[in-house]
Amino acid sequence: MRVHFHGAAGEVTGSLHEVVAAGRRVLLDCGMIQGSPEAEARNADPFPFDAAALDALVISHAHIDHIGRVPLLVRRGFRGAIHAQAATADLMRIMLLDAAHIAESEAERANRRRAHGQPEAVPLYTAADVEAAMAQVRPLPYDRRENILPGVDLAFREAGHILGSAAVELWADGRKLVFSGDLGPKGTPILRDPAPIDSADLVLMESTYGNRLHRDRAETIRELGRILDETWQDGGNVLIPAFAVGRSQELLYWFAKHWDEWQMSRWRIFLDSPMAAKVVAVYDRHADLFDEGAQRVWREQPNPFRLPNLRLTESSEDSIAINAVERGAIVIAGSGMANAGRILHHFRHRLDNPSTRVVFVGYQGEGTLGRRLVDGAKWVRIHGRDVRVQAQRHTVGGLSAHTDQRGLMEWYGAINGGAGADHPPLALVHGEDQAREALAGEIGQRYGIKPVLVRPGMRFDV
Incomplete structure (x- = not known):
């Protein structure tokens, strides 16, 4: 061999x-x-x-x-x-x-x-x-x-x-x-x-x-809750570049599990991906692969994939309409390393706003836009335009x-x-x-x- x-x-x-x-x-x-x-x-x-x-x-x-x-x-x-x-x-x-x-x-x-x-x-x-x-x-x-x-x-x-x-x-x-x-x-x-x-x-x-060595997961989840609360108090929006398969579903899981504690009902949550509904359907078909904790959340909490304030934005028009939400939006969009996809449009529209929080929940490969933002870039180039970065950035490593x-x-x-x-x-x-x-x-x-x-x-x- x-x-x-x-x-x-x-x-x-x-x-x-x-x-x-x-x-x-x-x-x-x-x-x-x-x-x-x-x-x-x-x-x-x-x-x-x-x-x-x-x-x-x-x-x-x-x-x-x-x-x-x-x-x-x-x-x-x-x-x-x-x-x-x-x-x-x-x-x-x-x-x-x-x-x-x-x-x-x-x-x-x-x-x-x-x-x-x-x-x-x-x-x-x-x-x-x-x-x-x-x-x-x-x-x-x-x-x-x-x-x-x-x-x-x-x-x-x-x-x-x-x-x-x-x-x-x-x-x-x-x-x-x-x-x-x-x-x-x-x-x-x-x-x-x-x-x-x-x-x-x-x-x-x-x-x-x-x-x-990853941070303790429980502390990571507490940090995520703090970021959401601080953003709400600042009157801003949260942008999360995430792979459409895996991290996006985990985030929705935590939103459901901490629904009351984090006052999640006050937010408008957008899973901004043309493939989101299809991925959710695949998870539904393969629920037999879930662990015991997930089975319990599905029984006792709001269904993570059907939160009452969750919107799956499949069309480009629906995605563009998110730009009109001045505060109180959580936008999960691909790609996970911010090198393509709809997250770039949201970055171009909101990175220059100091009340915006960008939350990185996964590995940012060398040479990607995500890595440049994590490393503290003050300016980035998106779709041929230079964008000033004034948004606050958070790396939540324990969700890897x-x-x-x-x-x-x-x-x-x-x-x-x-x-x-x-x-x-x-x-x-x-x-x-x-x-x-x-x-x-x-x-x-x-x-x-x-x-x-x-x-x-x-x-x-x-």
Whole structure:
């Protein structure tokens, strides 16, 4: 078994790993690269392999940095099955159609502005490409080992990151590969905790927060309540860039759970996303995946997805109308790293207002607008216009959908190695170097192994 590392190897987006085993080629994830315009331009580059030569694609979860180039892969010749956990399969169409819509809109906008003689802008892929890719998707449940190719078996285990997120177990050539996907912290609302893995001959593990310990969740929730109350007293609005799948639903959960304590009925809450209603419907269909705490909230509190003052704004006209709300609005809008989507329109309209609060509830990748705002930028450029930043900014780290250094070490430490080894070889992916180096040092000290910090183009033999 040989693993070739192509993406999310020294960065946190563009997940792309190729496994060659049993005479077959299996791709793990096919994610979009996110960040600066220069980074995102790499999405259109040729793949570092022949798409038509791949036999199968395995998806860990439905975030766009793990699935965002799947339609492009199919358009370039991939004809194999796409294996995903059942809830992930439901979410994929929603996420990819939204990405196609954004790409088509941006190409149209660029063509309206292009000077005479400039080449025409084309989208990375279209809605038709998405539908072609979805025809190849094969949903699988958790915890069932399936033969997906001659000599290759697959199983998905709960990863606790978003609905349907999975750690991947892959068996071939008498070896077992484990790919963490993205791991969530224990105790994440709605979701069950990551499932333990018993053994592996090689582990590919994410390292997003490999150098951090998250704040206590209870203190984080108290901070969120304080931010909301202070904003109300200041007569302002709250803007929250959040992924449409995962963080948005968790925020609504906390609003419902603290409905009386936070006086949530005084707010107007907008889930400003054309995909919001569709995502809520997917959560409803897969309520059997919720943890016990979520089941209790659904029984005893206002339904988080049907709060009486919640509005799902699907049309552009409804989204623009939010600008007329001078105070008392909570706007949750994509994208989570503020590098595209409707949150940019709200930023352009409200960042220059000191009574506006911007609340960051997830990781902001290097080169993104979200990272620049977190780092204290006084001016930012949005849709070709320079915008002064006078809004107050808050980073609420305890709501991360990624586990921290302690969680990563515990998850890896529970895996037994092959051939009598205490722990299997470890390759760290999906992390910037500072995070990966810190995690590698801690793991080396505790478990006596030297993790590999992979780079694009590296390969690992098992």
